[in-house]
Amino acid sequence: xxxxxxxxxxxxxxxxxxxxxxxxxxxxxxxxxxxxxxxxxxxxxxxxxxxxxxxxxxxxxxxxxxxxxxxxxxxxxxxxxxxxxxxxxxxxxxxxxxxxxx
Numbered sequence: 001x002x003x004x005x006x007x008x009x010x011x012x013x014x015x016x017x018x019x020x021x022x023x024x025x026x027x028x029x030x031x032x033x034x035x036x037x038x039x040x041x042x043x044x045x046x047x048x049x050x051x052x053x054x055x056x057x058x059x060x061x062x063x064x065x066x067x068x069x070x071x072x073x074x075x076x077x078x079x080x081x082x083x084x085x086x087x088x089x090x091x092x093x094x095x096x097x098x099x100x101x102x
Contacts, residue, residue: 007021032050036050036052036077039052045082046084048079048080048081049080050079051078051079051080052076052078053075053077053078054073054075055073055076057070057071057073
């Protein structure tokens with residue numbers, strides 16, 4: 001599903017004009033990015049948490065040049081779904097597991 005499809009569904013369900021929904025969705029994404037860039041985590045009850053995860057300093061290898069590279073500690077954005085979100089997906093009839101016999 002694309003952002004445009006999400007905007008269309010929200011507009012259809014709420015009756016709000018698509019342009020207004022698009023402005024709201026864009027503002028939400030902007031607030032999330034700006035807040036996380038400032039080091040703040042965002043917690044949406046019943047949905048999940050947008051958090052910054054710390055990655056430790058490590059030594060990596062550049063195998064094409066056979067050299068060691070030091071990667072400093074840094075933060076990466078992450079999303080952790082709430083228990084209610086996870087349960088909704090687990091109990092969904094539409095989502096099924098694909099099992100391969102390898």
